[in-house]
Amino acid sequence: MEFALPLLEWLTFGLRWLHVVVAIAWIGSSFYFIALDASLKDGEAWQVHGGGFYRMKKYLVAPPELPEHLTWFKWESYSTWITGFFLLATLYYGSASLFLIDPATDLLTPWQAIGVSLAGLAIGWFLYDSICTSDIGRSDRRLIVVLFVLLVLAAYFYTHVFSGRGAFMQIGATIATWMSANVFLVIIPNQKKAVAMLLKGETPPAYLGKRSKQRSLHNNYLTLPVVFLMLSNHNPLAFATQFNWVIIALLLIAGAAIRHFFNEMHAGRKEPWWCWAVAAACGVAIVALSLAGAPRDDAQAASLPPTRTQLVETVQTRCAMCHAAQPVWPGLAHAPRGVRLDSEAEIVRHLSEVRAQAGLSRAMPPGNLTEMTAAERALLRAVP
Ligand code: HEC
Incomplete structure (x- = not known):
């Protein structure tokens, strides 16, 4: 079991890497062909790339004889x-x-x-x-x-x-x-x-x-x-x-x-x-x-900026079970995305992210699993 989580994490990271690379290849080739098609003059375009000159010619129907090797763009x-x-x-x-x-x-x-x-x-x-x-x-x-x-x-x-x-x-x-x-x-x-x-x-x-x-x-x-x-x-x-x-x-x-x-x-x-x-x-x-559309709680929205203790307490109770060096939440091997919120210094370091993820939006905690209240979100929003 010790290996299962890190392996899964590496697997998803590898997949993400591959996904982005092949998506770049797809978008790149399709943007290229759209631009090429649009730039043809009398079915032809001259291009220069990587030290070579290319003479691109488009056959509207097909050449009289198809070459043996035809490159398809589909993979x-x-x-x-x-x-x-x-x-x-x-x-x-x-x-x-x-x-x-x-x-x-x-x-x-x-x-x-x-x-x-x-x-x-x-x-x-x-x-x-x-x-x-x-x-x-x-x-x-x-x-x-x-x-x-x-x-x-x-x-x-x-x-x-x-x-x-x-x-x-x-x-x-x-x-x-x-x-x-x-x-x-x-x-x-x-x-x-x-x-x-x-x-x-x-x-x-x-x-x-x-x-x-x-x-x-x-x-x-x-x-x-x-x-x-x-x-x-x-x-x-x-x-x-x-x-x-x-x-x-x-x-x-x-x-x-x-x-x-x-x-x-x-x-x-x-x-x-x-x-x-x-x-x-x-x-x-x-x-x-x-x-x-940010979460609202009118009674609290105008509250003063929270004190340091209030802030640290709120974040530690609602976030630190996952965002700690050793999370207690089952299925997490280490702090998600390397964001630790288990000490005052770490919380202060991540203040603007905390505000964006839990004050200005409801992204964190995921699915509001730790049942953060509207008042607590208002408190995070009021962080200067
Ligand atoms: C149930 C576990 C859990 C709780 C509780 C939790 N988080 Fe998270 N958090 C995650 C996971 C998982 C991710 C990684 C999301 C991903 O992979 O995109 C994450 C990511 C983040 C990130 C980084 C986002 C990014 O895209 O880089 C921040 C910042 C964050 N959480 C802040 C908070 C704050 C603030 C709280 C408390 C209000 C909180 N989290 C509570 C599980 C949790």
């Missing part, structure tokens, strides 16, 4: 999803009572929450794919509005059945599943069909390419929001405040707007500077909402 995407899924399982399903459920609502047991999460990923893809292939999918604009509403409804639902942190991860995983499944179930199979027909000397029907293009457009616009969602577990002001589902909605708009700016710029069209205004407005609204 970047598949491996990102696979490593992400294992991370979700080890971190969020493995510690569902800490990260996935919200014990305050008493709605789901850890196993039920895991079931809802898994079913949610499958149903999410089914809904997305059905909407794309339905009549709604005939117009890109209409489709994007419907998908946006779907994601916001999902965000509302998950933030009300899971903890804020669990909900953000679930929405991130839902979008990431759409993106990888788009590659695995639509884009690559369509491309394979087209190649097979071309080899037989037939012309592939236009709808094959059209469908792939629509899905890759979605992947393009969803990239920035999904990265934000995956990183958000370090920023409790995003996920652990009251209006967290509105924050997700604004984030989807901001991320898409920023992507749109770069898409237009790379295509050599006039830069749509309004995109930055939209993104900035969403950013300001997100920050304002996260502050407005």
